[in-house]
Amino acid sequence: MSEEVQSLEMPTPKPKNRLSLKLSIILALLLAGVCALLFWKLGATLKSQAAIVDGMVYTVSPEISAPLQSLLVQEGSPVEAGQLVARMQVTGYNRDLQEAQDEIAKLAPPDMPEIASRIKAAEAAESDAIARLAGVRHEEEAKQREMEAAVLAHVQAQLAMRTSYDAASKRREAEARKAMEHAKEQFEAASRIRAATSQELARIRYEVEQAKMLASRTRYARQARPAPRQTPPRESGEITAPVTGRVLKISAKNGQNLERGEPLLLILPDNADETFWVKAWFAKSDQAKLRPDLTCKIVRDSDGSVFSGHVESVLPPEPLPGATPGEELVPVRISLDKSTGLLPGDPVSCSLRLPWF
Numbered sequence: 001m002s003e004e005v006q007s008l009e010m011p012t013p014k015p016k017n018r019l020s021l022k023l024s025i026i027l028a029l030l031l032a033g034v035c036a037l038l039f040w041k042l043g044a045t046l047k048s049q050a051a052i053v054d055g056m057v058y059t060v061s062p063e064i065s066a067p068l069q070s071l072l073v074q075e076g077s078p079v080e081a082g083q084l085v086a087r088m089q090v091t092g093y094n095r096d097l098q099e100a101q102d103e104i105a106k107l108a109p110p111d112m113p114e115i116a117s118r119i120k121a122a123e124a125a126e127s128d129a130i131a132r133l134a135g136v137r138h139e140e141e142a143k144q145r146e147m148e149a150a151v152l153a154h155v156q157a158q159l160a161m162r163t164s165y166d167a168a169s170k171r172r173e174a175e176a177r178k179a180m181e182h183a184k185e186q187f188e189a190a191s192r193i194r195a196a197t198s199q200e201l202a203r204i205r206y207e208v209e210q211a212k213m214l215a216s217r218t219r220y221a222r223q224a225r226p227a228p229r230q231t232p233p234r235e236s237g238e239i240t241a242p243v244t245g246r247v248l249k250i251s252a253k254n255g256q257n258l259e260r261g262e263p264l265l266l267i268l269p270d271n272a273d274e275t276f277w278v279k280a281w282f283a284k285s286d287q288a289k290l291r292p293d294l295t296c297k298i299v300r301d302s303d304g305s306v307f308s309g310h311v312e313s314v315l316p317p318e319p320l321p322g323a324t325p326g327e328e329l330v331p332v333r334i335s336l337d338k339s340t341g342l343l344p345g346d347p348v349s350c351s352l353r354l355p356w357f
Contacts (some may be wrong), residue, residue: 006183009248020256020318022248026296034073036183040220044353044354045297045351045352045354046282046286046289046290046351046354047282047349047350047351047352048281048282048331048332048349048350048352049281049282049283049320050280050281050320050329050347051119051278051280051281051347051349051350052156052160052278052279052345052346052348053276053277053278053299053342053343053344053345053346053347053348054156054276054278054279054344054345055268055276055277055290055343055344056275057152057248057266057267057268058242058243058245058266058267058268058269059151059152059260059263059266059346060086060150060239060241060242060262060263060264060265060266060267061148061261061262061263061264062086062088062239062258062261062264063235063259063260064088064090064093064235064237064253064260065093065191065257065258065259065260066088066089066090066092066093066237066257066258067088067089067255067256067258068086068087068088068089068253068255068257068264069086069088069089069105069237069251069254070086070087070254070257071085071086071250071252071253071265072084072085072087073086073247073250073253073265074247074250075148075247075248075249075250075330076246076247077247078245078246079241079244079245079247079267080241080244081241081242081243081244082240082241083240083241083242084238084239084240085239085240085247085265086238086239086265087142087237087238087239088235088237088238088239089237090129090235090236090237091127093235093237094235094293096234097177102130117210118211119208119212120207122204122207122211123208125204126201126205126208129197129200129201129204130201132199132249133194133197133198134198136190136197138185138192138343139190139193139194140190140191140193141192141255142188142190142195143183143187143189144181144189144190144261145185146186146187146188146276147151147180147183147184147186147261147262147263148261149152149183149264150176150179150180150182150183150184151180151183151251152263152266153176153179153180153321154173154176154177154180155249155251155266155345156176156344157172157173157175157177157321158173158176158249158251158345159177159343159345159346160172160173160342160346160347161173161236161343162183162276163301163302163346163347164301164302164347169347172214172321175321176321179231183260184259185230187259187261187262191259191260191261198348209214231240239264241267241268242267243267243268243270244270245267245269245270246267246268247265247266247267248265248266248267248268248269248343248344249265249266250264250265251263251264251265252264253265256347266330268343268344276336276342276344277309277312277333277334277336278296278309278333278334278336278348278350279332279333279334280296280331280332280334280348280350281329281330281331281332282319282329282330282332282352283329283330284328284329284330285316286329286330287317289329289352289353289354290311290314290332290352291311292310292311292312292313292314292344293310293311294310294311294352294353294354294355295308295309295352295353296308296309296311296334296350296351296352296353297350297351297353298312298334298336298348298350299348299349299350299351300342300346300348301347301348301349302347305339305341307337307342307348308336308337308338309334309335309336309337310334310335310337311332311333311334311335311352312333312334313332313333314330314332314337315330315331315333316330316331317330317331317333332350333351
């Protein structure tokens with residue numbers, strides 16, 4: 001008996017849907033792109049163009065213009081509030097003050113035919129001098145603040161140059177020194193104007209007083225008693241620390257002539273790390289990305305120490321000190337979570353972590 005062997009035919013495979021395959025590839029690429037974008041956003045950072053540690057520093061200055069006789073502290077020395085830190089050579093100052101007082105005492109009362117009208121004119125001149133003196137004092141105080149700011153900027157530039165002795169830091173230190181010297185010249189000019197106005201006011205007041213005395217003698221036909229000679233207060237020349245802390249920087253040496261208000265030394269107060277912050281500058285093109293509360297990684301340039309903080313405020317654009325004139329950056333004030341070991345003037349680098357969206 002013969003058997004018929006029948007062959008089994010395999011089913012013919014159906015062709016794949018090419019459209020579905022292309023759609024799957026496109027969706028996979030889109031998903032990969034979204035994942036890559038999210039990853040980039042998660043790790044995106046914005047680096048500063050320049051940054052420096054800033055903080056509260058007290059400036060100690062003499063009240064008179066005189067040579068520095070002796071410094072009683074050194075850089076790094078701890079000081080207590082009220083502690084004697086320096087003495088000025090005041091012998092010449094007190095001598096000149098006494099001679100001026102003697103010259104005033106020798107002045108004879110003016111012999112004026114119309115005493116009443118002269119008194120009125122002198123009193124009007126006195127009022128005018130008082131008003132002008134208030135204006136020049138305000139100008140002198142403003143120039144003093146500008147000088148102190150310029151001196152502090154120069155100190156910070158010097159500290160930065162110690163840690164990074166390159167051409168840029170040397171250029172910034174030279175520019176800061178030039179700005180400080182210019183600010184000193186402006187302050188000295190304002191001080192001379194204020195001193196001249198004060199002398200003019202003193203002369204007018206003296207004339208008013210003498211004219212009134214002459215009027216009294218004329219009216220009552222008696223010899224008025226001369227005004228008692230006043231002994232001017234003597235200047236001790238002692239300079240004391242305004243706060244408890246330690247000496248951060250000394251800006252003068254023994255024998256150097258110092259002007260009134262010129263910085264002698266800088267004191268870093270105790271617990272100053274609580275008042276430290278970082279001022280960082282970012283490119284103006286990145287201004288839209290800057291906002292408060294962004295987290296920040298801070299690296300000290302000198303040793304690579306790492307600190308953390310967050311943006312406290314975004315300030316208006318300004319030129320970077322020592323940079324090309326006309327070029328503006330966006331300054332940002334950054335609060336430090338912990339600032340142990342940092343000092344004002346330390347150059348640092350800042351990296352802001354940008355949000356996802």
